[in-house]
Amino acid sequence: MSRIAVIGAAGRTGRLVAQQARAAGHHGTAITRQDADPRVPGSLRGLLDGHDAVVSALGAAGRGPTDVYSAGTAAIAAADDPRTHRAVVGPSVRGR
Structure with a gap:
């Protein structure tokens, strides 16, 4: 059994990933935005400890420009x- 951190778990993709992992x-x-905003440097620090894998299921509301993907990836790396x-x-998904 692995310990998997799912960032963006409140969204459609994140919920499905978390359900499949448990199944x-x-x-x-x-991990949701209430736990840590991935656009804020350092907000994920400590939340990934003890996990074997991290799934970034970050998503942006709306269709306009966003930095959630690049900032989120940088926050995970940090x-x-x-x-x-x-x-x-x-996972790379975009759409409705």
Whole structure:
């Protein structure tokens, strides 16, 4: 059983990822914007500790320009401990 942190777990994709992880017998930790805003540097620090994998299911509301993907990826990289060799997955989805 792996411990998987799902960032953006309140969105459509994040909810599905968390459900599938639990159904497969993994322990999933749901991380939402209420827990940490990935656009704020350092907000994810400590939340990824103890996890074997991180799934970034970040999404943006609306269709306009956004930095949530680039800022979120930077926040994940800053919060990750390079000594863990943890898998980081970011499904690429955009749409309704």
